[in-house]
Amino acid sequence: MKPLIFLFYFFSFCMTNAQDVAILKYNGGGDWYANPTAIKNLVAFANTNIKTNISKNPQNVAINSSAIFNFALLFMTGHGNVLISDEAALNLKNYLISGGFLHISDNYGLNTYIRRELKKVFPELNLKEIPSTHPIYNQTFKFPNGMPKIHEHDTKEAQGFGLFYEGRLVVFYDYETDLSDGWEDQIVHNNPKEVREKALKMGANIIEYAFTN
Numbered sequence: 520m521k522p523l524i525f526l527f528y529f530f531s532f533c534m535t536n537a538q539d540v541a542i543l544k545y546n547g548g549g550d551w552y553a554n555p556t557a558i559k560n561l562v563a564f565a566n567t568n569i570k571t572n573i574s575k576n577p578q579n580v581a582i583n584s585s586a587i588f589n590f591a592l593l594f595m596t597g598h599g600n601v602l603i604s605d606e607a608a609l610n611l612k613n614y615l616i617s618g619g620f621l622h623i624s625d626n627y628g629l630n631t632y633i634r635r636e637l638k639k640v641f642p643e644l645n646l647k648e649i650p651s652t653h654p655i656y657n658q659t660f661k662f663p664n665g666m667p668k669i670h671e672h673d674t675k676e677a678q679g680f681g682l683f684y685e686g687r688l689v690v691f692y693d694y695e696t697d698l699s700d701g702w703e704d705q706i707v708h709n710n711p712k713e714v715r716e717k718a719l720k721m722g723a724n725i726i727e728y729a730f731t732n
Contacts, residue, residue: 538571538572538573538591538730539573539574539577539578539589539590539591539592540558540562540573540574540577540590540591540592540593540594540726541577541578541579541580541586541587541589541590541592541593541594542558542577542578542579542580542593542594542595543579543580543582543587543593543594543595543621544579544580544581544582545581545582545595545597545601545602545603545607546582546601546602546603546604546607547599547600547601547602547603547632548599548600548602549597549598549599549600549601549629549632550597550598550599550626551595551596551597552579553596553597553598553626553699554596554624554626554699554700554702554703555703556702556703556704556707557596557699557700557702557703558577558594558699558702559575559576559577560702560703560704560719561699561702561719561722561723561726562574562575562577563575564702564719564722564723565722565723565726565727568659568720568723569658569659569723569726569727571726571727571730573726577594578590580593582603582607582610582611583604583606583607583610584610585610587610587611587614587619588614588617588619590619591618591619591620591729591730592619592620592621592622592725592726592729592730593614593619593620593621593622594622594624594699595621595622595623595624595633596623596624596625596626596629596699597626597628597629598626598627598628598629599628599629599632600632601629601632601633601635601636602636603636603639603640605639608636608639608640611640612640612641615640615684615689615690616684616685616689619689620688620689620690620691620728620729620732621689621690621691622690622691622692622693622725622729623690623691623692623693624692624693624697624698624699625692625693625694625695625696625697626697626699626700627670627672627697630694633692634646637682637690641682641684644682644683644684645682646680646681646682646690646692647680647681647682647683648678648679648680649665649679649680649681649688649691650665651663651664651665653688654728654732655679655688655691655724655725655728656679656724657724658723658724658727658728659720659723659724659727660720660721660723660724662720662721662724665677665678665679666678666679666693666694666696666698666721667696667698667717667718667721668695668696669696669697669698669700669701669710669714669717669718670696670697670700670701670708672695672697673695675695676695677693677694677695677696678693678694678695678696679691679692679693679694680692680694687732688728688732691725691728698718698721698722699718699722700718701714701715701717701718701719701722702715702718702719702722
């Protein structure tokens with residue numbers, strides 16, 4: 520078997536056995552480490568409410584590392600610049616086409632950069648707005664109006680976008696909502712209980728969708 524084919528099947532095998540979540544580290548100076556309590560709180564919510572069994576201490580993984588293949592879902596956020604090298608773009612593409620899933624949460628300021636860098640990963644694909652009828656909004660928790668609004672910045676509507684590879688949603692991008700802000704400890708943003716609950720339910724839906732698709 521040729522080495523590249525072997526690696527593809529090896530990575531595919533890893534993906535089918537992964538049931539964990541990791542935070543994606545990237546270059547460019549953007550704060551990939553933003554919202555430090557968010558994923559831990561989301562994991563706790565998901566484990567309780569949709570019966571997942573995700574590690575309570577999420578790891579950080581570099582975008583150019585083979586370690587990303589150990590996780591079913593990668594989470595990425597930040598406010599600023601993102602730079603993805605050619606090597607990292609290929610690594611991320613192989614991960615995604617092997618069954619992986621990437622959730623990007625715009626923490627306000629990421630949009631210009633992430634749209635540019637995703638073209639390095641999938642030059643032929645464009646982000647498409649995901650309709651409220653899509654399964655990602657209709658898992659255990661129902662969002663009949665699509666992406667919920669968590670934080671207000673400039674009165675734009677909250678939107679969910681996706682990249683589809685051979686018909687499968689491989690990247691989900693929440694925009695103008697600051698979804699992951701709603702997962703953080705209550706004291707960080709002082710969000711009302713109902714706002715945090717809405718954000719956590721949408722986050723749990725993303726996990727559930729990623730783990731079953």
